Amino acid sequence: MQILTVAIRVVQQVVKDKRTLAFMLLAPVFVLSLLYFIMTGSSADPHMGAVDLDESLEEALEEEANVTEYASTDQAMAAMENQKIDAYFYMDEDKPYIEIEGADVTKKSPVLQAVQGALQSYQKTRAEDKKADAEEMKEELKPVLKKVQQQTGESLDVDFPDMDISMKEPEVHYLYNDKDADLFDQVSPALMGFFIFLFVFLIAGISFLRERTTGTLERTLATPLKRSSIVFGYFLGFFLFVATQTVIIQITIVDILGVDRLGNYWLLLFMNLVVATVALSLGLLLSTFARTEFQLLQFIPVAVIPQFFFSGVFDLSNAPTWVKMISDIMPLSYATSALQNVMIRGYGFTDIANDFDVLIGFTIVFIILNMLVLKRQRAA
Amino acid sequence: MIEVKNLQQTFGRTTVLQDIDFSIKKGEIVGLLGPSGSGKTTLIKTLIGMLKPSKGEVYVLGTPQPSLKPMKDIGYMAQTDALYEELSAKANLAYFGRLYGLHGKRLKEQIHACLSFVDLDKEAKKSVRKYSGGMKRRLSLAISLIHQPQLIFLDEPTVGVDPALKRTFWDEFDHLRNQGISFLISTHVMDEADRCDRILLINHSNLLDAGTPDKIKETYGSIEEAFLKAGVAACKS
Numbered sequence: 001m002q003i004l005t006v007a008i009r010v011v012q013q014v015v016k017d018k019r020t021l022a023f024m025l026l027a028p029v030f031v032l033s034l035l036y037f038i039m040t041g042s043s044a045d046p047h048m049g050a051v052d053l054d055e056s057l058e059e060a061l062e063e064e065a066n067v068t069e070y071a072s073t074d075q076a077m078a079a080m081e082n083q084k085i086d087a088y089f090y091m092d093e094d095k096p097y098i099e100i101e102g103a104d105v106t107k108k109s110p111v112l113q114a115v116q117g118a119l120q121s122y123q124k125t126r127a128e129d130k131k132a133d134a135e136e137m138k139e140e141l142k143p144v145l146k147k148v149q150q151q152t153g154e155s156l157d158v159d160f161p162d163m164d165i166s167m168k169e170p171e172v173h174y175l176y177n178d179k180d181a182d183l184f185d186q187v188s189p190a191l192m193g194f195f196i197f198l199f200v201f202l203i204a205g206i207s208f209l210r211e212r213t214t215g216t217l218e219r220t221l222a223t224p225l226k227r228s229s230i231v232f233g234y235f236l237g238f239f240l241f242v243a244t245q246t247v248i249i250q251i252t253i254v255d256i257l258g259v260d261r262l263g264n265y266w267l268l269l270f271m272n273l274v275v276a277t278v279a280l281s282l283g284l285l286l287s288t289f290a291r292t293e294f295q296l297l298q299f300i301p302v303a304v305i306p307q308f309f310f311s312g313v314f315d316l317s318n319a320p321t322w323v324k325m326i327s328d329i330m331p332l333s334y335a336t337s338a339l340q341n342v343m344i345r346g347y348g349f350t351d352i353a354n355d356f357d358v359l360i361g362f363t364i365v366f367i368i369l370n371m372l373v374l375k376r377q378r379a380a
Numbered sequence: 381m382i383e384v385k386n387l388q389q390t391f392g393r394t395t396v397l398q399d400i401d402f403s404i405k406k407g408e409i410v411g412l413l414g415p416s417g418s419g420k421t422t423l424i425k426t427l428i429g430m431l432k433p434s435k436g437e438v439y440v441l442g443t444p445q446p447s448l449k450p451m452k453d454i455g456y457m458a459q460t461d462a463l464y465e466e467l468s469a470k471a472n473l474a475y476f477g478r479l480y481g482l483h484g485k486r487l488k489e490q491i492h493a494c495l496s497f498v499d500l501d502k503e504a505k506k507s508v509r510k511y512s513g514g515m516k517r518r519l520s521l522a523i524s525l526i527h528q529p530q531l532i533f534l535d536e537p538t539v540g541v542d543p544a545l546k547r548t549f550w551d552e553f554d555h556l557r558n559q560g561i562s563f564l565i566s567t568h569v570m571d572e573a574d575r576c577d578r579i580l581l582i583n584h585s586n587l588l589d590a591g592t593p594d595k596i597k598e599t600y601g602s603i604e605e606a607f608l609k610a611g612v613a614a615c616k617s
Contacts, residue, residue, distance in 0.1 A: 005478040009464065009471075016466035016507065219462035219523075222428055223479040224451040379432035379446035 002225050006233020007240075010207070014241055024203055024241055028195050028249045035191065036257045039184040046110045049076040049088030060122040061089065064114035073099075087111040089118075188259045189339035194308050196249055196272055197279040197332055200242050201304060205283035205296050208234060212377075213292065221378040227371050234284060235367075242276045262346030271342055271352065274359050275335040281366035282331070288373045307332035334358045381406050381441060381531055381562045382427060388435035389422055396422045400436070400587050402580055404531075404564060409557050411576035411593075412566040413607060418582050420566040421459055424533050427564065428456050441531060452480055455529035459536050461516040465509040469500055469519050472508060473526055480527035494522035497552060499545065513540040521549070532556075534565045538572065550575050573603045581606055 014021055048065040050058050051073050061067050068085060070076040076088035080101050087100040098115050184191075211217040220230060250269055253259050261268065286303060290296040310316065310327040319327075327333045338355035341347040349356075382404040389397035397419045404410050412420050425431045426438060429446035441450040464472055473491045477483075482490055495501045498518035508516065517540050524532060538546045550572070553563055557577075565576065573579055579596050581589040589596065593603060600606035 002479060005475065009467070009475045012471060013464055013466045214465075215458055215460045215462035216464055218430065219456070219458055219476075220479065222430060222451070222454070222456040222458075223476065224448055224481070225479050226448070378430050 002229040003233045003236060006220075006225075006230055007235075007237035010234055010237025011240060014207075014237075020203065021241075024199065024245050025248055028199055028245060029252045032191065032195060032249065032252050033257065036184050039187075046087065046114055047085045048111065048114060049079055049085045051076050051088060051090035053089065053091060054122070056125055057091070057118065057122040060125070061114065061118035063121065064117045065111075087115075089115055184257075185260050186344070188253055188257075189343040190308075190336045192249055192253050192272065193275050193332060193335040193339045196246055196275050197307070197335070198300075198304055199245060200238075200276045200279035201283040201286075202300075203241070203283070204234070204238050204280045205287040205290075205299075206293055207238070208284050209287040209290055209293060209296050212287070218377060221374075227374045227378065231284065231367060231370050231374070235280060238280055239277070242280055243273060246272045246276050259343075261343050263342035263344075264348070267349055268339070268342050271335070271338050271356070274356060275332075275339070278331045278335070278359050278363050278366070281363045281370065285366045285370045285373070288370065288376075306330070310336075331359060331362045334362075382564070383439040384427075384436070385438075386436040387423075387426065387433050387438060389419070389426055389431065390434045395585055397426070397585050402587065402590055404562050406562055407557055407560045408577040409553060409563040409565065409575070411573045411579045412564060412582060413573050413579050413603070414566075414582035414588075415607070416568075417584070419585050420582060421535055423582070424456075424535050424564065424566060428454055428533055450531075452527065453530040455524040455527070455532040457520050457524040457532075457534045457537055461520045463508045463516055463519060463523075466507060468505045468507055469495065469511075469522075470504045472519060473523060476523045477526045482527060490526050490528070494525050497525070498522045499548075514542060514545070517541050518545070530561055532561060532563050534563065536566055536568065538567070538569065546572075570603050570607070573607075579603070579606075583609075 014024075045065045048061065048067055049070050050061060050067050051070050053061070058067060058069070068079070070079065070088065073088070073090055076085070076090070077099070079085050080088060080099065083101070085101075087098055089096065089098050091097070096115070096119060098111065100111055208217075211220075217230075221227075247269065250272055254261050254265070254268070282303070286299050287296055290299065306326075307330045310330045310333040316324060316327060334355040338352040338359075341352050341355075382402075384400055384402050387397055387400040388395070400423065412423065414420050422431065426433055427440060427445065429440070429448070429451065432446050438445040441453055443449045464475070467475070470491060473494060474487065477487045477490055492501075495504050498521055500515065500518055500522065503511070503515065508519065511519065517537070521534070521537055524534065538549060541549065553565075554575075557563065565572070567573060574593050576593060578590065578592055580587060581596065588609075589599065589606070591599075596603055596606050600609055
């Protein structure tokens, strides 16, 4: 009953505060859509230099990239240093060489793709040319062979060995994403988890903090209300908005932006709500250690941003052990792992049960700590 | 109703209250007089059970504090208005009323009674953000009365309240006192001190004196003198 009283009041407050309500519901949609358009914007063809290339190879390359011809590698290098081209390509004794500028890592894979594509089509045309040459030679040789046959009475056949000089085409298989999966598809589970976490943390933290700074928390505690009731009441009241926000974020990513999803929609939603719950409990807890809104914001670079690094956007498989240990105490690393497994790999609940348990564990610990620190507000 | 024995309250190395002994009987209005920083608010917070005494014993309504048990019979008005500004006066009262366990018809009646007591019936549905300072003070007082407590703690209740309304407040306090309700009211204002049954004169962390307004006047010449003396003592220590 007391829990419900607190929850109802929290809901009334948020509904009256139109701006917070709008922030809570629209900001994630705005940020995620923006990110989507930035990350999926069709990358322009790379600018490449070509030094003394075989004509047909250069033609093939022009199909894949904007090509500028240079007379020497030195000239090409100079152009690259001036950032006129992203890379240049030359052949040395039939061995292809690519020099890439490299400062802009996003340009790396388009360049490699372009070169690979060019080499493939070049080899294909070269093989076809060779084959045609061979056929031609065969035709030319025919009368000679005939003559020989007539003169010697022996049948003579010239066999041309297989003229196919092309290397075997590399076969590329994708385990989960198909070929045109872009960066956004890959990191969207992590982004979804992170933004749900960030927004929930902010709103819950600031609301609870304001309760402390305006004295309403103290006044509320000067009633027969149990400490646990205020924590759970807050939890319940905010959960309504947090759930709405989570649904909106998921609809934005999955339904509107159309990010590929293999796993069950409702399992994904359930996990997102779990993530929101952890953020809610952490936001309420950390707000206790801030005296002002400004101080609460200072927790973002300390408690929220680092979690983003461990959220699976960056590959940590080669990171030192201590970094991995930090990752192990970050709620968001479990959240992202679960979200990625559901969204990209299509796992079921049993596969992510471990992550789920850890997240629930974090929530319980945060809530218990929160009740303990509230003792500073009221002794009994 | 209240029994304080040898109370000491320290935060880290600062001693905020020491050697405090007094009691408050049923149906009396006790004024808590002292300069700012003398420990009035800390004393009130200790009495309502927000703070645990560092030393000594505090009994409120027969229960040693801190405890949740006497909370339902305690009314409290903090020094700063602790109101939910987004909500209306009515919603604020309903929230606190429910926390005290009121509901249904009784809650409605109490909200109505408290609103008309502080003369806010007409603005009951306005959000508190639009209230003036005095209106907020009145609403805070209404909240402290919502559950008809036996013991009421008011921390500087009449700041920003106009003289006519202040008189109404005190008439109502007298009325409630005659029904057996006890008050502890901290104040800066001399004419309010005069209307108390007893005065606790507090200087920097010590209980300087206690007695009826007449006795205080006798000892110090006037309540102003007593107040000034407490202030001087605070400066010296």
